[in-house]
Amino acid sequence: MRGTSSVRYDWTPDVWSWEPDNERWSPAHGPAPFPTFLEVSTDGVSAHEAYDFWREAVFYNFDADRPSQEQHSSFCGLGRVVLTREAEFYSYRSDAVSGGREKTHIEADGRTDVELGVVLSGHRRYRLDDDSSGQAGPGAFFVFDEARPCRVAWDAHSGMHLSLRREAVEAALGCPMPSSGSIADALGRSRLAPVLKSQFALISKHMDRLDPGMRGFLLHQTAELALYAIGRLGLAKSVGERERAALFAAAQRIIETHYGNPAFGVAMLVQALGCSRATLYRAFADHGMTVVDAIRNIRLTHARRMLEVTDNHVLIANVALRCGFEDPPNFNRAFRRRFGMSPSEARHRARDRLPDS
Secondary structure (H helix, E strand, C coil), X not given: CEECCCEXXXXXXXXXXXXXXXXXXXXXXXXXXXXXXXXXXXCCCCHHHHHHHHHHHCCCCCEECCCCHHHHHCXXXXXXXXEXXXXXXXXXXXXCEEEEECHHHHHHHCCCCEEEEEEEECCEEEEECCCCEEEECCCCEEEEECCCCEEEEECCEEEEEEEEXXXXXXXXXXXXXXXXXXXXXXXHHCCCHHHHHHHHHHHHHHCCCCCHHHHHHHHHHHHHHHHHHHXXXXXXXXXXXXXXXXXXXXXHHHHHXXXXXXXXXXXXXXXXXXCCHHHHHHHHHCCCCXXXXXXXXXXXXXXXXXXXXXXXXXXXXXHHHHCCCCCHHHHHHHHXXXXXXXXXHHHHHHHHCCCCC
């Protein structure tokens, strides 16, 4: 990690020119070149400067209000973020803050991303430019639309949110962006709400412990799950090709997680996704395959990888079982149909470094 006691990050200037401990990010620096980690804290900042440091270092998409007397004398905050080209994930806690995003601000920075978040503690209150308002307490979803003027006020709080590109959100919805409150309310009623919250908690817990590749994969999974959940809210009139594509991607992630369970099949996948069998079948048909074929192929792919890296004393039958195949003869037949060789031949070819046919 580089930086100071108040700003830490995991890249060097030769990789990405932005140095957060020296300056604010600007478009001239470009997007993150790989899944990066950044932490900002008021630790090491004098008490009378902490609030100004926080609003300068953390708030990019709205103007924080000038500090009150209490904020000027005592303010604490800690924020962590994973940055990629397709999405960003933030986890944070801080004392009370408030601010707004005005039309002039939107025109100046051109930001139109959509933030989907969960309040962990405290309360978030907002008022939009049409005078509609609302609040979110612990456990509730909130949505912040950067393309729309608003006022936001937090009391002492903690939370986490995922920042998604607007075009991806509207593609998942199948319609132009509706009100942020309608999305948050619909997500709160969604069957996928607890799954999405658990995924947010997972990346929040591990974001600073993973290498960039793992961090990027986990954030990609989280973004796909969020977009799939958004697409199933029923805010558009019909389920179209884009939503089926999101369903297909979400299904693949679930299969990758459960392929080692021999009992895992279509019924468990339908239950995990909260969709009908017919909708799931159509999503896979769009890609020229059946659900059963997809599960079997993912299991076989993992089995081949395992055979190529495990020692010979690891029985092929045990490899098959780890990948969800309880019947070794059935595994052998399926493996030969898929790869044109037996499992033992695949293992020997990897050992001898012979090219596959």
